[in-house]
Amino acid sequence: MEGTVYKSTGSWYTVKATDGLFYECRIKGKFRIKGIKSTNPIAVGDKVHFELDDKGEEHVGVIHSIDDRKNYIIRKSVNLSKQTHIIAANLDQVFLLITLNNPTTYTIFIDRFLVTAEAYEVPVVLVFNKIDTYNKEEMDEVKFLAALYREIGYTCIGISAKTGKNVDRIKEMMTGKISMFAGHSGVGKSTLINAIEPNLDIKTAEISEQHLQGQHTTTFAEMFDLSFEAQIIDTPGIKGFGIVDMEREEIGDYFPELFELKQDCKFNNCIHLDEPKCAVKDALEEGKVSYSRYRSYLQMITGEEENYRIDIHGERK
Ligand SMILES: Nc1nc2c(ncn2[C@@H]2O[C@H](COP(=O)(O)OP(=O)(O)O)[C@@H](O)[C@H]2O)c(=O)[nH]1
Ligand SMILES: [Mg+2]
Ligand SMILES: [Zn+2]
Structure with a gap:
């Protein structure tokens, strides 16, 4: 038989x-996935093949194989070994509130989140929530940010989880897909999920930039079926989208607009800092690359931690 893992304990x-x-299943044999040492061989979202228990117990099975994953998100294992824990596999999209x-x-x-998502090959939809609370100037800023990210290729939408504005469009995007919700605590994830499916009682993780490393908790993700042919994966207690062990030279490849320009840089290992004939710096000067994105890129390659937003007027906020 064939199926999808909804929960693992x-x-x-x-x-x-x-x-x-x-069906409640156990594993038979070893499932080693090339390149990753993980504490859990199978994760929520995995497509598996199993056989029914030969002792005749009802709805009990043994998993004997697993399909290739299209993506997965991981975190470092809670014990101090080099092992990782796979949080979820085969995600179709993450909505970042x-x-x-x-x-x-x-x-x-936002940019760190997008870079990680690019690295894990998980599509992200940017959801600007609480638009019912914004004044004209704030709405202009939402539009400015949405235009910036749309230009790079990300889907952006303004919603109000509270009034229900555009929630039907989120439902449309979710239909037929496995989704996850992310964003800082308080952005409205629980409110949105309630607006989408009023009777679903889940907690929904607070996914933040902070990584889980050193936090001694074991948490299990769980998949839920919604009433309209959609699934969501809830990851309680998980505060990181995954680990980003990237080389400095690699980071720019996860900024799609920088990656595209890189082939026009004089040096093929250009990191767009102060190399001569850098296509990214040229594009920046011509206003074809957003200064805000380039700032984030610099922060990521230098490891600088400062938080601010560059607003519509190019000012720090
Ligand atoms: N005005 C307004 N408030 C909202 C909206 N979405 C969420 N909230 C409020 O923001 C607060 C945090 O929402 P919650 O769903 O708990 O955020 P979570 O931490 O991401 O799950 C609550 O007081 C919500 O009522 C919205 O679209 N508009
Ligand atoms: Mg919540
Ligand atoms: Zn360059």
């Missing part, structure tokens, strides 16, 4: 089979 996996029923204030979402946070 260590040694048992809850699998929803193609017959629509749930953004608010200008209460709480403030800084562009460096």
Whole structure:
């Protein structure tokens, strides 16, 4: 039989089979995935093949193989070994909720998040929430940010989880897909999920830039079916999208607009700092690359931690 892992609690996996029923499965044999040493061989979202338990127990099975993953997100294992823990696999998209204030979402946070998502090959939709609270100037800033990220290729949408504005469009985007919600605590993830599916009682993780390293908690993700042919993965307690162990030279490749320009730089290992004939610096001067994005890029390659947003007038906020 074939199915998708909805929940895992260590040694048992809850699998929803193609017959629509749930089976409690164990693993047979070893599942080693090339290149990653993970503490859990199978994660929520994995497509697996299993056989029913030969002792005749109902709805109990043994997983014997797993399909290739299209993506996965991981974090370092809680023990201090070099192992990683796979949080979830085969995500279709992550909705990153953004608010200008209460709480403030800084562009460096958005850009770090996007870089990680690019590295993990998880598409991100930028959701500007709480638009019911913004004045004209703030709405202009939302439009400015949305235009900036749309230009790079990201889908952006302004919503109000509270009034329901554009929530139907989020539902449309979710249909037929496995999604996750992310964003700072207080941006409205729980409110949005409630607006989408009023009777679903889940906590929803506070995904922030802070990595989980050193935090001694074991948490298990769980997948939920929604009433309109959509699934969401909830990852309680997970504060990091994954680990980013990137080389400095690699970071620019996860800024799609910088990656595209890189081929026109004189040096093929250009990191767009002060190399001569750098296409990125040229584009920046011509206003074709956003200064805000380039600032985030610099912050990421220098390891600088300062938080601010560059507003519509090019000022720090
Ligand atoms: N005005 C307004 N308030 C909102 C909106 N979405 C969420 N909130 C409020 O923001 C606060 C935090 O929301 P919550 O869903 O708990 O955020 P979470 O931490 O991301 O789950 C709550 O007081 C919500 O009522 C919105 O679209 N407009
Ligand atoms: Mg919440
Ligand atoms: Zn360059």
